[in-house]
Amino acid sequence: MRAVFSLALRQTEGLIGSVLALLGLTLTVPDHSTMCRRSRTLELPPLRRSGTEPLHLLVDSTGLKLGGAGEWLVEKHGTSRRRSWRKLHIGIDAGTGEIVAIELTGKDVDDAARTGDVLDKITDPVASFTADGAYDQDRVYQAIAERHPDAAVIVPPRSSAALSASAGTAPARRDQHIQEIAGHGRMGWRKSSGYNVRAKVEAAIGRYKRVIGDALRSRTDETEATEVAIAARVLNQMLGFGRPNHVRIV
Numbered sequence: 001m002r003a004v005f006s007l008a009l010r011q012t013e014g015l016i017g018s019v020l021a022l023l024g025l026t027l028t029v030p031d032h033s034t035m036c037r038r039s040r041t042l043e044l045p046p047l048r049r050s051g052t053e054p055l056h057l058l059v060d061s062t063g064l065k066l067g068g069a070g071e072w073l074v075e076k077h078g079t080s081r082r083r084s085w086r087k088l089h090i091g092i093d094a095g096t097g098e099i100v101a102i103e104l105t106g107k108d109v110d111d112a113a114r115t116g117d118v119l120d121k122i123t124d125p126v127a128s129f130t131a132d133g134a135y136d137q138d139r140v141y142q143a144i145a146e147r148h149p150d151a152a153v154i155v156p157p158r159s160s161a162a163l164s165a166s167a168g169t170a171p172a173r174r175d176q177h178i179q180e181i182a183g184h185g186r187m188g189w190r191k192s193s194g195y196n197v198r199a200k201v202e203a204a205i206g207r208y209k210r211v212i213g214d215a216l217r218s219r220t221d222e223t224e225a226t227e228v229a230i231a232a233r234v235l236n237q238m239l240g241f242g243r244p245n246h247v248r249i250v
Helices: 009-022 030-039 071-077 112-120 138-147 173-193 197-209 221-241
Strands: 055-066 086-093 099-106 126-130 152-154
Touching: 009 030, 009 173, 030 221, 055 099, 055 197, 086 112, 086 221, 099 112, 099 221, 112 138, 126 138, 126 197, 138 152, 138 173, 152 173, 197 221
Parallel strands: 055 126, 126 152
Antiparallel strands: 055 086, 086 099
């Protein structure tokens, strides 16, 4: 309720109490201090997806602002407040749009460096891994090969990318991408590889910021991690109530 309605803990306490009163229940509502303490140690079960078909994983990241003193600091001291933020790494199921992995890190953490950690949060076998050019690194291919050796890696190579030494005899997946781009152009590669489906993870990030918000309300690393984990489950629950059915019209 706090995540969906963007409430402070005191407001959440009051809202829950009002709902229980309307339902005629005599349950005790935890006070805001108790909810804050519990969020530091709350253990949530792994994210589960509703689909049973092979998982086509789409990965991206975005920034979430950290709450602070706000406008009061500017009004009182006449100085601009310092902006600070955290990076949210998110992985979704291309078939259902559900969030299957989520992680919060510092703003300076490289996207590719967290690939292994994101994959470790997923229990289902991965059929394909799709991400933007920031993931065009050897450690990304290695992390995927170690955990899901049969997964297709769909990551656009850099414009300056060169073929490996074994491209002539045993081309790696990245070599195949480079060769296809050279022959058909990047737009042709996007269409043939299925890279354009990555737009769905961008839509998921937009949905997160519209529904949950673009800022974190918690103040510690532990409570911030709990906050985004709960938000992911809330968004998945909303998708379970109803989702758009996309039909291509020729």
